[in-house]
Amino acid sequence: MQFIHEYRDPDLGRKLVQRIHRKSRKPARLMEFCGGHTFAILKNGIRDLLPSNLELVSGPGCPVCVTAISDLDKAIFLSHLPQTITTTFGDMVRVPGSHGSLASARVEGADVRIVYSTMDALDIAQENPQSQVIFVGIGFETTAPTIAASIVEAQRREIDNYHVLPLGKLCPPVMGALLKMGETKIDGIIGPGHVSTIIGSRPYEFIPREYGVPFVISGFEPLDILLAVEMLVEQIEEEDPKVEIAYRRGVKPEGNARAQQLMEEVFEVSNANWRGIGEIPRSGLSIREKFSHFDALKAYDIEPGLSREPKGCICGEILRGIKNPQDCRLFRRACTPENPVGPCMVSSEGSCAAYYRYGGEDG
Amino acid sequence: MAEKMDNRITLAHGSGGSLTHKLIRETFLPLLSNPLLGRLDDGAVFGVDKGRLAFTTDSYVVNPLFFPGGDIGRLAVCGTVNDLSMCGARPLYLSLSLIIEEGFSQPDLQRIISSVREAALEADVEVITGDTKVVGRGSADGLFITTSGIGIVPEGIEVSGTNAKAGDKVILSGTLGDHGMTILIQREGLGFEGPIESDCAPLNQMVSSMLEASHDIHCLRDPTRGGLATTLNEIALQSEVGILIQEDATPLNPSVSALCELLGFDPLYVANEGKLVAMVKASDSDRVLEAMKENKYGKRATIIGEVTGEHPGRVVIRTRMGTSRIVDMLTGDLLPRIC
Numbered sequence: 072m073q074f075i076h077e078y079r080d081p082d083l084g085r086k087l088v089q090r091i092h093r094k095s096r097k098p099a100r101l102m103e104f105c106g107g108h109t110f111a112i113l114k115n116g117i118r119d120l121l122p123s124n125l126e127l128v129s130g131p132g133c134p135v136c137v138t139a140i141s142d143l144d145k146a147i148f149l150s151h152l153p154q155t156i157t158t159t160f161g162d163m164v165r166v167p168g169s170h171g172s173l174a175s176a177r178v179e180g181a182d183v184r185i186v187y188s189t190m191d192a193l194d195i196a197q198e199n200p201q202s203q204v205i206f207v208g209i210g211f212e213t214t215a216p217t218i219a220a221s222i223v224e225a226q227r228r229e230i231d232n233y234h235v236l237p238l239g240k241l242c243p244p245v246m247g248a249l250l251k252m253g254e255t256k257i258d259g260i261i262g263p264g265h266v267s268t269i270i271g272s273r274p275y276e277f278i279p280r281e282y283g284v285p286f287v288i289s290g291f292e293p294l295d296i297l298l299a300v301e302m303l304v305e306q307i308e309e310e311d312p313k314v315e316i317a318y319r320r321g322v323k324p325e326g327n328a329r330a331q332q333l334m335e336e337v338f339e340v341s342n343a344n345w346r347g348i349g350e351i352p353r354s355g356l357s358i359r360e361k362f363s364h365f366d367a368l369k370a371y372d373i374e375p376g377l378s379r380e381p382k383g384c385i386c387g388e389i390l391r392g393i394k395n396p397q398d399c400r401l402f403r404r405a406c407t408p409e410n411p412v413g414p415c416m417v418s419s420e421g422s423c424a425a426y427y428r429y430g431g432e433d434g
Numbered sequence: 435m436a437e438k439m440d441n442r443i444t445l446a447h448g449s450g451g452s453l454t455h456k457l458i459r460e461t462f463l464p465l466l467s468n469p470l471l472g473r474l475d476d477g478a479v480f481g482v483d484k485g486r487l488a489f490t491t492d493s494y495v496v497n498p499l500f501f502p503g504g505d506i507g508r509l510a511v512c513g514t515v516n517d518l519s520m521c522g523a524r525p526l527y528l529s530l531s532l533i534i535e536e537g538f539s540q541p542d543l544q545r546i547i548s549s550v551r552e553a554a555l556e557a558d559v560e561v562i563t564g565d566t567k568v569v570g571r572g573s574a575d576g577l578f579i580t581t582s583g584i585g586i587v588p589e590g591i592e593v594s595g596t597n598a599k600a601g602d603k604v605i606l607s608g609t610l611g612d613h614g615m616t617i618l619i620q621r622e623g624l625g626f627e628g629p630i631e632s633d634c635a636p637l638n639q640m641v642s643s644m645l646e647a648s649h650d651i652h653c654l655r656d657p658t659r660g661g662l663a664t665t666l667n668e669i670a671l672q673s674e675v676g677i678l679i680q681e682d683a684t685p686l687n688p689s690v691s692a693l694c695e696l697l698g699f700d701p702l703y704v705a706n707e708g709k710l711v712a713m714v715k716a717s718d719s720d721r722v723l724e725a726m727k728e729n730k731y732g733k734r735a736t737i738i739g740e741v742t743g744e745h746p747g748r749v750v751i752r753t754r755m756g757t758s759r760i761v762d763m764l765t766g767d768l769l770p771r772i773c
Contacts (some may be wrong), residue, residue: 187622
C-alpha cells in the first residue's frame with residue numbers, strides 16, 4: 072500500500088542501520104516518548120539492529136497509562152450513576168481503578184460504551200435524550216482538538232445532556248518535568264509524531280536549550296524510527312543538541328493552526344496529575360468557563376473516595392523511564408493482558424503490553 | 435397491526451404446537467428438504483461408509499446477523515463444515531438448532547434459512563435434524579444458531595494439530611482478517627468505505643483436493659477467532675515444534691491492511707471464516723499448493739513459513755527488517771488505539 076511499504080523497506084533499513092553503526096561512538100540512552108514508538112521498536116526488532124552503545128528506554132507517552140488513578144476512579148464513579156451512559160476510548164475500559172474498572176462497572180449494570188470518535192459520543196447523547204452522556208476525555212494534544220470539536224458541536228446542536236470529564240494532558244511539560252527530576256539519564260529523545268502534527272516542533276525548543284538534550288520527532292514506521300535515531304546520534308556525536316523533524320510528511324514546525332485554535336477556544340492550560348509522576352504545573356487541559364456547562368467536573372459532585380495504587384505495580388517507574396517492564400515482579404506472572412494490574416499492561420500503547428506481546432521470553 | 439404481528443416470531447412459534455409445525459412446514463422443510471429431514475422423526479437415522487467418524491459442534495452468536503459476504507446462516511454451515519474438514523473428514527450431515535428472540539422478523543429468518551440452504555448445497559452436506567426454541571424479548575440477541583456435524587475420515591488420513599513435523603512447510607490459503615474487520619466496521623458503524631467483505635466459505639472441497647494431492651498433510655486448521663497467530667501457537671504447543679513465518683508473506687486485501695493500520699490492529703490476530711493453514715511435508719508442498727490454487731477459495735494460497743525443531747512451542751516471525759520476534763497468542767481484546 073502507498074505510504075506504508077515505503078517506510079518498511081528492508082534495503083533502506085539496512086542502509087540506515089549501517090550509517091548508525093558507522094556514526095555512533097558515544098554510549099547514549101535514548102527515550103522513545105510514545106507508546107506507539109515502543110510497539111514499533113519491539114515489533115520490528117529495532118533494538119537488535121542498533122549498536123550496543125545505544126540503549127532505548129520507554130517514556131510516558133501513553134495517555135491511558137498516565138491517567139491518574141484518582142481520575143480513573145472519578146470516571147468509574149460517574150458510570151455508576153443512574154440514567155448515565157459513559158463513553159470512552161477502548162483501552163480505558165479495562166484499566167483497573169482503586170475498586171474495579173469501567174469494564175467491571177459494566178458487568179455490574181453500568182452503561183459503558185466504547186467509541187471510536189468523540190462525535191460518536193455526541194451522537195449517543197442526541198439519540199438518548201433521557202440519559203446523561205459522559206465522555207471520559209483522556210488524551211494528549213492529538214485527541215484534545217477532537218474533544219474540543221465535540222464540545223463546540225454540542226453547543227451548536229444544542230445538546231445539553233453531553234458532558235466531558237476533562238483529563239487531557241500536554242506532552243512538552245511532562246518531558247520538561249522528567250528532565251528536571253533527573254532520575255534517569257536521557258541523552259536524546261525520540262519525540263512524539265502524532266502529537267507534533269498538532270503542536271509542531273517549536274514547543275520542544277526548550278529541551279535542547281535548557282537541558283542540552285537532542286530531540287528528533289519521529290513517525291511510527293521502522294524507517295522513521297531508524298532515521299530519528301540516526302539524527303539523534305549525529306547530534307550527540309557533534310554535541311549540537313537541537314529540535315529536528317524526522318517525520319516531515321506529518322509534521323510542520325508550526326503544527327496545525329486550525330486544531331490549535333479549536334483547543335485554545337475550548338480549553339485552558341491547568342495543572343494536571345500524572346500517574347507515576349504526580350502533579351505537573353501547566354501540563355493539563357481544563358474546560359474554559361464559556362463551555363463549563365459541558366464540564367462533568369462542574370455538573371456532578373464526584374466523590375469516588377480514597378484512591379489506592381495497586382500493590383507491587385511499577386507502572387510509575389516505567390513511565391518515568393527508570394525501570395523496564397521485565398524489572399517488575401508482577402510482569403507475566405500476576406500481571407498479564409488478560410488480567411492487568413496496572414495501565415501499562417492494558418493499553419495498546421503501554422510499555423508492559425508491548426514487551427509482553429513482542430518482547431519474547433524474558434520480556 | 436395483525437399483519438405486522440404475522441411477520442414476527444412469537445413465543446407460540448416455539449411452543450411445539452401448531453405454529454411450530456407451521457414454521458417447520460413453511461420455512462424449514464421447503465428450503466432444507468431432504469429425505470432424512472422430511473421424515474420429521476425425533477432424530478435422523480442413517481448408515482455410513484467405512485472409516486472413522488468425525489463429530490463437531492459450534493454455536494454462532496454473530497452481531498450483526500447480516501454482513502457483507504454472508505450472514506449467520508452461512509456462517510453456521512461453513513463453520514461446522516470447516517471444523518470437520520480440519521480433522522481430515524468429509525462432512526456429511528449437520529444438525530441445525532435455533533434459539534430465536536421473540537419478535538424476530540420472519541422474512542429475516544427466511545433469508546437466513548435460505549443462506550443455510552445455499553451454503554449446504556455448496557458444501558454438499560445435508561441438514562438432517564433440527565430444533566427451534568423461542569425465548570422472550572431480551573433473553574437472546576435476535577438469533578443464535580448451533581450446528582453440529584458428522585463426517586467420515588477416509589482410510590489413511592491422519593490429520594491433527596499434534597502432527598506438525600520439523601521441516602514441514604506452512605501453507606496459508608489466502609488473505610487474513612477479512613471476516614474480523616468486516617464485522618468490526620459493521621458493528622461499530624465506522625463508516626469505512628472500501629471493498630471489504632467476510633471470507634466466510636466452506637473449505638471441504640479444497641481440503642478434499644489437498645488430501646488427494648498428498649498423503650503427508652500433517653495438520654490442518656482454520657484460523658478463526660484469535661487469528662493465525664493464535665492458531666499457529668496452538669499447533670506449536672500441541673506438536674511440540676517451533677514455527678517460523680515471514681512477516682511479508684501473509685497476503686492481505688488492501689482495505690483490510692489499511693483499516694488495520696488505521697486502528698492499530700495486527701492482521702495476524704484478526705478472525706477469518708474461510709481460510710485454512712496446513713503443515714505439509716516439504717516435498718509435497720508445491721503439489722498441495724497447486725491443488726489449493728485450483729479451488730476458488732485458495733487462489734491466493736502461499737507458503738508463509740516452515741516448521742522447525744528449534745524453539746519448540748513458539749512461533750517466531752522474521753520481520754522485514756531482518757530481525758526476529760516471538761508471535762504470541764491473542765491476549766485480551768482487540769481494541770483500537772487512540773493516539
